[in-house]
Amino acid sequence: MKIDLKKKPQNVTIIGGFPGFGLVGTISSEYLIDHLQAEKIGSIWFSEMTPMLAIHESKVVEPFGVFYSKKYNLVILHAITNVAGMEWKIAEIVERLYKTLKAKEIICIEGVGSVGGKPGKEYYYYTNRETKKWETTGIKKMKEGVVVGPTASLMLKMDSVPISCVFAETASKLPDSGAAALTIKALDNYLGLKIDYKPLLKKADAFEGKLKKILEGTKKAKIIKDKKDVTYMG
Numbered sequence: 001m002k003i004d005l006k007k008k009p010q011n012v013t014i015i016g017g018f019p020g021f022g023l024v025g026t027i028s029s030e031y032l033i034d035h036l037q038a039e040k041i042g043s044i045w046f047s048e049m050t051p052m053l054a055i056h057e058s059k060v061v062e063p064f065g066v067f068y069s070k071k072y073n074l075v076i077l078h079a080i081t082n083v084a085g086m087e088w089k090i091a092e093i094v095e096r097l098y099k100t101l102k103a104k105e106i107i108c109i110e111g112v113g114s115v116g117g118k119p120g121k122e123y124y125y126y127t128n129r130e131t132k133k134w135e136t137t138g139i140k141k142m143k144e145g146v147v148v149g150p151t152a153s154l155m156l157k158m159d160s161v162p163i164s165c166v167f168a169e170t171a172s173k174l175p176d177s178g179a180a181a182l183t184i185k186a187l188d189n190y191l192g193l194k195i196d197y198k199p200l201l202k203k204a205d206a207f208e209g210k211l212k213k214i215l216e217g218t219k220k221a222k223i224i225k226d227k228k229d230v231t232y233m234g
Contacts (some may be wrong), residue, residue, distance in 0.1 A: 005042035012075045016108045018150040020171030024111030027180035029078040042066035089154035105162040108151040109183045114169035123182040127164040137189035
């Protein structure tokens, strides 16, 4: 497990966008990086990661990148790799990043299944601290639910750290730009980013197509690698 940083900004807010239901976290973090013109300042690596990268529009997209918006003092974690089985290691490395950057708080973005499998219109927040700031965003506080994946490992391992989560309902397996747009709206209200979520709705097809190509490519690469592993063993 390794984290490479070329810059170490201090007193930041960390936003985590991990692959999950509807790819909401990945889409939202990608959108933030694009629209805040965030600079890539580092990479995160695990030995369990399949050694691969994606190339999109002649640019390299790493499995797990660390980006920084100087204007808003935000560090954005953007992952396109499969994180299943690495949840506790992710929590460990995010905790290390939190301490290194003396971060103020961590905000995780997640998709949750909508009731009855219908397109989601609701979005919620959860925070482990007393604050009225989220109440001003106009979204509901989550009262019941089940959280899994990296967000759950972070909440369990770092329960003394200020952690907030933004959840958006999605009926789509992957990806769901509409649900991601709801999380962008919530983050905009909470952090005062002055970022418009509506273009994400208008360009949903193009945005989702980009992620589909990247994820399909990484999936194919893993299949090829697995086949080669079998060949080497046999």
